[in-house]
Amino acid sequence: xxxxxxxxxxxxxxxxxxxxxxxxxxxxxxxxxxxxxxxxxxxxxxxxxxxxxxxxxxxxxxxxxxxxxxxxxxxxxxxxxxxxxxxxxxxxxxxxxxxxxxxxxxxxxxxxxxxxxxxxxxxxxxxxxxxxxxxxxxxxxx
Numbered sequence: 275x276x277x278x279x280x281x282x283x284x285x286x287x288x289x290x291x292x293x294x295x296x297x298x299x300x301x302x303x304x305x306x307x308x309x310x311x312x313x314x315x316x317x318x319x320x321x322x323x324x325x326x327x328x329x330x331x332x333x334x335x336x337x338x339x340x341x342x343x344x345x346x347x348x349x350x351x352x353x354x355x356x357x358x359x360x361x362x363x364x365x366x367x368x369x370x371x372x373x374x375x376x377x378x379x380x381x382x383x384x385x386x387x388x389x390x391x392x393x394x395x396x397x398x399x400x401x402x403x404x405x406x407x408x409x410x411x412x413x414x415x416x
């Protein structure tokens with residue numbers, strides 16, 4: 275009779291240990307997956323609502339300078355843990371792109387204020403960040 279009780283307790287301990295092991299594995303795997311998804315390298319930089327809500331880029335001014343005959347677009351970049359791959363400007367259907375691969379046009383760095391100049395005189399300008407429309411404004415006179 276004593277032998278049966280030891281076997282019953284042994285099965286119970288084994289089942290409890292298996293359940294604890296499975297729960298621990300599920301917790302570890304889910305933690306690793308969440309950390310991987312939240313890492314900046316894999317963050318959803320192309321998620322337009324996220325880019326707009328984080329206010330990564332602010333349009334300070336869009337105007338046409340009659341002296342230089344150029345459209346000036348002044349932007350300010352705020353802090354954020356999002357990688358900016360591409361900055362595009364649409365001036366009346368003409369699209370201009372800036373990226374890290376461009377030599378003459380660079381994407382502004384965190385907390386930087388930068389003015390971009392275009393040899394265009396258009397009524398409206400749109401700014402796109404990583405393919406997402408950030409802002410669309412009428413071009414005023416400087």
